[in-house]
Amino acid sequence: MSKKKFLLEEEQLPKYYYNIAADLPVELPPALHPGTMQPIGPNDLEPLFPTELIFQEVSKERNIEIPVKVREVYRIYRPSPLIRATGLEKILDTPAKIYYKYEGNSPTGSHKPNTAIPQAYYNALNGVKKITTETGAGQWGSALSYAASIFGIDVTVFMVAVSYMQKPYRKAMIETFGGKVYASPSHHTNAGRSILSVTPDSPGSLGIAISEAVEIAASNNDTKYALGSVLNHVLLHQTIIGNEAIQQFEMTGDYPDIVIGCAGGGSNFAGFCFPFIGEKLRGGKNIRAIAVEPSACPSLTQGEYKYDFGDTAKTTPLIKMHTLGNEFIPPSIHAGGLRYHGMAPLVSHLKELDLIEAKAVTQNECFKAGIMFAKSEGIIPAPEANHAVKAAIDEALLCKKSGEKKIIAFNLCGHGYFDMASYSSFLNNELIDFAQNENEIQNMRA
Ligand SMILES: *Cc1c(COP(=O)(O)O)cnc(C)c1O
Numbered sequence: 001m002s003k004k005k006f007l008l009e010e011e012q013l014p015k016y017y018y019n020i021a022a023d024l025p026v027e028l029p030p031a032l033h034p035g036t037m038q039p040i041g042p043n044d045l046e047p048l049f050p051t052e053l054i055f056q057e058v059s060k061e062r063n064i065e066i067p068v069k070v071r072e073v074y075r076i077y078r079p080s081p082l083i084r085a086t087g088l089e090k091i092l093d094t095p096a097k098i099y100y101k102y103e104g105n106s107p108t109g110s111h112k113p114n115t116a117i118p119q120a121y122y123n124a125l126n127g128v129k130k131i132t133t134e135t136g137a138g139q140w141g142s143a144l145s146y147a148a149s150i151f152g153i154d155v156t157v158f159m160v161a162v163s164y165m166q167k168p169y170r171k172a173m174i175e176t177f178g179g180k181v182y183a184s185p186s187h188h189t190n191a192g193r194s195i196l197s198v199t200p201d202s203p204g205s206l207g208i209a210i211s212e213a214v215e216i217a218a219s220n221n222d223t224k225y226a227l228g229s230v231l232n233h234v235l236l237h238q239t240i241i242g243n244e245a246i247q248q249f250e251m252t253g254d255y256p257d258i259v260i261g262c263a264g265g266g267s268n269f270a271g272f273c274f275p276f277i278g279e280k281l282r283g284g285k286n287i288r289a290i291a292v293e294p295s296a297c298p299s300l301t302q303g304e305y306k307y308d309f310g311d312t313a314k315t316t317p318l319i320k321m322h323t324l325g326n327e328f329i330p331p332s333i334h335a336g337g338l339r340y341h342g343m344a345p346l347v348s349h350l351k352e353l354d355l356i357e358a359k360a361v362t363q364n365e366c367f368k369a370g371i372m373f374a375k376s377e378g379i380i381p382a383p384e385a386n387h388a389v390k391a392a393i394d395e396a397l398l399c400k401k402s403g404e405k406k407i408i409a410f411n412l413c414g415h416g417y418f419d420m421a422s423y424s425s426f427l428n429n430e431l432i433d434f435a436q437n438e439n440e441i442q443n444m445r446a
Contacts, residue, residue, distance in 0.1 A: 004084040006248040013078055014243040015066055017236045020274045020346060022062035023281040028232075028349050029320040032307060040317045047218055048225045050126035053119065056233040062278075064236060070118045073150060077106045077113070078240070082248035082409075087376035089396070096399035097254060098392055099409040101245050101272060102379065108173065110382060110414030111268045112143030112228055115237035119226050120144065124151035130223040132216045134158045134184065134209030136264070137336030137384070138170025139414060140228030145179030158184035158192075158212040161204035163336040169418045184209040191215050191313040205329045206265075206340045211313035218315070229265025230310065230319075230344045238271020241411060246275055249409075255285055258395055260410035262387035263291035263300060263358070264337045266344030272411035274346075277355060289356040290395075291347060292387040294366075296434035297330035299323060299343045300351055300358035308342060321348040324436070331434040333363050334422035335383040359391060362433040366390045367426035370416070382414035383422050 030039035135141030141157035217225035261269030310316035370386035
């Protein structure tokens with residue numbers, strides 16, 4: 001079977017990130033200061049982030065240059081391949097063409113280094129010596145730990161307790177790159193201690209871990225904070241994925257009808273899809289973009305679109321997003337990277353403008369799709385990535401029914417080689433499907 005990979009030459013590596021704020025038909029609602037309820041300004045963010053990232057957070061410039069030093073590090077693993085999934089097409093017996101962009105070749109196995117590297121770089125440029133952060137499944141913690149080690153910065157990671165136990169090798173990976181890891185909630189912060197006093201065996205959540213990391217950064221002058229998803233500048237850095245994909249599609253002679261990404265905080269979905277949506281907004285092809293989330297944590301499909309805090313202790317600015325409520329603690333599903341109560345404001349905004357679609361799927365159907373992909377394509381996807389695989393398969397099967405030869409492209413945002421325990425659970429029929437029911441979500445909000 002011939003496997004088609006589309007790779008760019010080194011000199012064709014994108015020189016710019018794509019900022020969708022430049023092309024939005026309606027401006028993004030601003031983040032608000034929780035005290036004054038006024039839009040936050042650069043001064044409010046300065047204790048937490050370096051100047052350049054604050055600038056990028058609010059920029060309306062369409063193309064933002066990627067610094068030369070960042071491009072040098074990207075060259076270790078970029079461009080990532082765009083691959084025609086001929087094996088998957090064959091077992092599905094679909095007339096559709098399926099392509100995937102593979103981000104699992106990065107140093108830590110996911111798309112996360114795409115933003116960890118520039119974030120560490122801009123912090124180093126500002127003379128920052130320490131960074132705190134949170135991590136769900138451990139993907140972000142390991143990516144930041146790797147990137148910070150390149151630029152000589154110390155990292156402390158608050159890792160969601162359930163993942164700390166489920167994914168010991170992710171913890172070891174963070175430590176290998178020199179990062180320090182605490183299970184969250186922890187005894188190291190007020191936020192952590194107050195949760196533990198009520199719920200000593202709390203499985204933790206990204207919302208809690210963010211509170212802990214922000215608390216340390218806000219109370220120490222030499223320490224800044226970094227977030228691995230949700231914020232505009234994070235989504236911006238991830239657009240290198242879609243920018244590359246657009247160039248690679250030129251080599252294939254195809255252009256997607258449907259682009260798909262899984263969505264936790266929204267960064268890999270945005271990174272892959274926004275450049276295509278941008279072309280559509282500027283008069284290009286009318287593609288569909290689908291964000292796929294777990295039915296156990298369905299912020300885009302069932303959350304309310306409103307101003308909410310990004311964290312559980314209510315310390316962050318208020319951001320307008322689809323949210324299940326900042327106190328929502330999702331069930332302990334294996335796609336740990338998708339257990340966030342909210343969604344990136346930009347992704348939420350596009351959903352409100354009907355520029356993207358959203359869909360929720362259960363973990364068993366995702367693992368089933370992931371195993372079909374592994375057998376036919378030879379890569380075992382991360383449990384998070386399986387959400388995108390599942391949606392791509394669904395679309396390809398619809399094409400089989402209708403006979404349409406659509407071109408379906410999805411982002412395979414990471415490999416699952418540190419997640420084999422979850423594959424074992426699935427293969428042993430031990431995975432439980434959680435679906436949030438509308439009433440329970442209403443009660444949580446009350
Ligand atoms: C972190 C992570 C996600 C979820 O985060 P997004 O910001 O929604 O991309 C998804 N997949 C993988 C492999 C991750 O590491």
